[in-house]
Amino acid sequence: MTLVLEAEKLCVERSGKRVLQDITFDVRAGEAFALLGGNGAGKSTxxxxxxxxLAPAAGTVRVNGRAVQDDVAAARAAIAYLPEAAALxxxxxxxxxxxxxxSLAGAPSSAEAIETALDSVSLETAARANRLSEYSKGMRQKVAIALALLREAPILLLDEPTSGLDPVAIDEFxxxxxxxxxxxxxxxMVTHDVYGACQVAHRIALLRKGELVGRFTAPExxxxxxxxVHAAFVGRQAA
Structure with a gap:
């Protein structure tokens, strides 16, 4: 299967401190992959x-087979990034x-394409003309994902995407x-939500204090x- 994201023996330092140590994982085409960890695990790094x-201190990261540092613009063009709090x-x-x-991205879309994207994220038609100040966080997340889809980037990076959502919105997401x-x-998907990771991901990598300490794969x-996964997350058993 084609690998679209790869980290190989990745080490990263911030403010002179090693925060990622020999991290290796990959994400395949058409796969939902969760990088799971608590606060300070190194997920955002x-x-x-x-x-x-950020540039690796050692090791490498690749997007579509090419080292990110060799062509940062190409890597970002292939990725749609959804932060925890989307800036809409x-x-x-x-x-x-x-x-x-x-329009800012130089990728204007037709009215029809916009409606199709909003349909795909199940945003109610009646709400689409309303100001986002009237939206719940879950509704705002849907708009942000629709934007990512309209960019037609093949890779989605989701940073704590269900933080602050109610149970219904989480299930929809x-x-x-x-x-x-x-x-x-x-x-x-980068998250501290064990349940959400298990519900969504084909594979999970568990990150703790900058090191990968567990890997889990969904059965067919x-x-x-x-x-x-929860037992491994809280350290009750070897992962």
Whole structure:
């Protein structure tokens, strides 16, 4: 299977301190992959390195087979990044936000394409003309994902995507991520949510204090065992 994201023996230092040590993992085409860890595990540092904002002290990161540091622009062009708090404008509607940000990216889309993207994330039609200041966080997340889809980037990086969402919105988000992976998108979800990772991911890598300490793979037509991953997450058993 084609590898779209790779970290190989990755070491990263910040402020003179080693925060990632010999990290190796990969994300395949059409796969939902979760990088799971608590606060301070090194998840955000990994994302920043994949996006080219941090340079490895050792090892390498590759996007579509090419080292990120060799062509940062090409790496970022292949990735749609969804931060924990998407920077959308509250005084604009969903449609207006999409049109505006797509124009900034030099990738304007037709009204039909925008509606199709909003359909794909199940944003209610009646809400699309409303200001985002009236939206719940879950609705704002849907708009941000629609923007990522309209950019037509093959890789999605999701940073704590369900933080602050209610249970219904979380279930909707998980279903959306599974649909996206099923449609061929490659999804890397960085999260501390054990349940969410097990619900969504084909594979999970467990990160603790800058080191990978566990790997888990979903059985065919099944999901990763939440209890097993939770026990490893809290350190009750070897991962």
């Amino acid at each position: 990994t994302l920043l390195t994949l996006l080219g904002f 404008y509250g005084h604009l509607s969903a449609r207006e936000n999409l049109r505006y940000f797509l 998980h279903a959306l991520v599974r649909r996206l992976a099923g449609a061929g998108k490659s999804v890397l 037509n099944g999901r990763i065992d939440t209890e097993v």
